[in-house]
Amino acid sequence: MLNRRIFTALLAGAMAATPLAMAGTASAQDMTKVTFVQPSPSAINSFNVFVAIGEGYFAEEGLDVSVEAINGSGAVLQALSSGQAQFGRPGPGPVLAARSRDVDVVFIYNFAARSNFGIVVPEASEIQAPEELKGKVVGTGTADGAEVGFARNVLSGSGLEEGTDYTFLTVGDGGPAVAAFSQDAIAAYSSSTADAAILNQRGQAVRDITPPEYARFFGNGFATTGELIRNDPELVEKFVRAIHKGHVFALDDANRDKVLEHMATGNPQESEDRDFAAALFDAVRSKTVPVDQSKGLGYQPPEVWEEWQEVQVTGGEMAEPLAELTEAYTNDFTMKVNGSAQ
Known part of the structure; x- marks a missing residue:
């Protein structure tokens, strides 16, 4: 319903x-x-x-x-x-x-x-590219939303396989995503343009590590x-x-x-x-x-x-x-x- x-x-x-x-x-x-x-x-x-x-x-x-x-x-x-x-x-x-x-x-x-999604990490994170997310947890807003497919695309293009090299964790957006970062539950987050702006507004400064070629998606x-x-x-x-x-x-x-x-x-x-x-x-x-x-x-x-x-x-x-x-x-x-x- x-x-x-x-x-x-x-x-x-x-x-x-x-x-x-x-x-x-x-x-x-x-x-x-x-x-x-x-x-x-x-x-x-x-x-x-x-x-x-x-x-x-x-x-x-x-x-x-x-x-x-x-x-x-x-x-x-x-x-x-x-x-x-x-x-x-x-x-x-x-x-x-x-x-x-x-x-x-x-x-x-x-x-x-143009792609309105990106994989973001905390501004102070040492991670600079998607391939560096090997062994990490990537947060998403929903379990089956468009951001999941986009992130999977970027990560597979970087040589990473879901379940083997990284895992997804559904954490929600806004406040819950901020909390997931602060608790180190996730190392990165697959966000929309709006999600990234909200994270920054709520004190969780993030930067996008998505390669530019994915803008066409x-x-x-x-x-x-x-x-x-x-x-x-x-x-x-x-x-x-x-x-x-x-x-x-x-x-x-x-x-x-x-x-x-x-x-x-x-x-x-x-x-x-x-x-x-x-x-x-x-x-x-x-x-x-x-x-x-x-x-x-x-x-x-x-x-x-x-x-x-x-x-x-x-x-x-x-x-x-x-x-x-x-x-x-x-x-x-x-x-x-x-x-x-x-």
Whole structure:
């Protein structure tokens, strides 16, 4: 079951008195209710969703979007496959592993276009590279989240084998991760951009030892089910169009203050420290700009999907490659909306 509701966008009511609503937004009874699940409570990590809510982009598409926070990509995929949600933001590794188990989930928008994960160590640690983690314990936020697959990829690329040369320990994020470092329970931590910023804010200064070549491994993005794509492609296109507009809006520095307001509405606690929230947003936002911008926002490079699959097979999350890797993702919707919000 979905375990924590952090924000519900009752857009029809909220927008009823605004110029946007009077310009032709669907009435409440005409709105299509949609649930979006994210792998953590952070509004900053899903900033384009909260911008799309606050700026009325979902309402323009006739969508009434509720946001649910659950724990990790595995839970996101479970919510999608069980019909509890229509859209989610899982990592590519968990998506491939799920498809190898015949879970009909499909990646539809590449949001963290540059890797938003890294292996970090305490600033004072003598460890300078992943291969020096031999015989060590590496902490993770969740047991099956995208950060686990990413760390396994980096460590295997450094010649280390899980269970033989190192072990993972699920310690959670934020305070629990700080405690794990202070108690020497972990020597390193596989963190997202947000996790690293939180650790530094809470007094656990860390530095990233991830080799630069791993930046191409995109992180969490938006997914839905193959069934929804087949049965209601128009709904999927509407959702993608709205988050794309939110993404474009948020990348414009002129809109920065409004974006920060929308994220504070989505998760007030996260934005209590305005300066920290602003710095964290800048860090997260930078990871969503594609290395190759010629295809537009949201595009998924097929060659990186091939690399992700190789990582999953090598790491044991998949017994063998998928018969049709291209069924795990589609660029159709992003190609349709790219440019429409420019």
